[in-house]
Amino acid sequence: MNDENKPVEVPEELLNQVAVTSMGELASQSFIDKAYNWGRRNSVWPVFFGLACCAIEMIATASSRYDFSRFGMEVMRASPRQADLLIISGTVTKKMLPQIIRLYNQMPEPKYVLAMGACASGGGPFKEGYNVVSGIDKFLPVDVYVPGCPPTPQALIHGLMKLQEKIDSQSIKEVSWYDKENRGDPIPMPVLGPDLMDPRDFSANGKAKE
Numbered sequence: 001m002n003d004e005n006k007p008v009e010v011p012e013e014l015l016n017q018v019a020v021t022s023m024g025e026l027a028s029q030s031f032i033d034k035a036y037n038w039g040r041r042n043s044v045w046p047v048f049f050g051l052a053c054c055a056i057e058m059i060a061t062a063s064s065r066y067d068f069s070r071f072g073m074e075v076m077r078a079s080p081r082q083a084d085l086l087i088i089s090g091t092v093t094k095k096m097l098p099q100i101i102r103l104y105n106q107m108p109e110p111k112y113v114l115a116m117g118a119c120a121s122g123g124g125p126f127k128e129g130y131n132v133v134s135g136i137d138k139f140l141p142v143d144v145y146v147p148g149c150p151p152t153p154q155a156l157i158h159g160l161m162k163l164q165e166k167i168d169s170q171s172i173k174e175v176s177w178y179d180k181e182n183r184g185d186p187i188p189m190p191v192l193g194p195d196l197m198d199p200r201d202f203s204a205n206g207k208a209k210e
Contacts, residue, residue, distance in 0.1 A: 033171050040084075040110065041164040042072035047083040047103060052090025054117040054150040061153040068157055071164070080106040085163070086113050086140075088120040090150075092133040094196050098189050104140055105186040109177030112166075114159055115142045118149045125149070139190060139198065 050058060061068050062076060077083040080103045092100065104113070115136055118124035123134030136142060143166060146159035176182050188199040 041167040046085040048076040054089035058089045066153040089116040091119040112143045114144045
């Protein structure tokens with residue numbers, strides 16, 4: 001605010017880098033959420049983890065032509081302990097699923113999952129295959145789905161922008177990772193037998209839950 005308490009006009013190209021506020025709003029919950037989410041949305045670090053042909057498009061998205069570093073996401077980490085976005089980029093096989101869940105459990109909160117492509121979202125052309133999981137959302141909570149076979153880099157960037165919109169809508173008072181009672185347990189490791197079995201679907205005596 002200026003001396004006459006009139007709103008200050010900010011050039012459009014600076015709207016994402018400048019916050020214009022008053023002292024009263026500075027201490028408000030809404031401003032704390034905006035500042036907190038602004039920092040998170042512009043520093044989303046994905047795990048460098050590719051599964052199939054979608055991974056080629058994911059790598060292309062990080063190249064100079066598409067350059068998703070414009071969104072603060074250029075730091076792709078080799079360790080899940082330094083990342084907050086897991087991009088499932090390709091076909092999820094039943095033997096690979098436990099490794100994916102292990103990576104997800106090792107990621108610190110806040111963490112997000114993006115299902116890239118038809119295979120990760122629902123199994124794709126291999127859905128009826130004996131060794132393919134028909135959708136990673138059967139085991140992990142998915143925040144954004146990016147359709148395509150494979151999706152283009154533009155589609156992945158659009159999905160990342162949708163994730164940023166979700167981050168913008170979250171409040172520090174309502175998110176689960178700061179709630180000791182509802183923080184949630186790690187995703188249990190699926191059991192690979194005649195088919196994949198999720199331990200959450202069975203009771204302590206081994207019977208399926210109704």
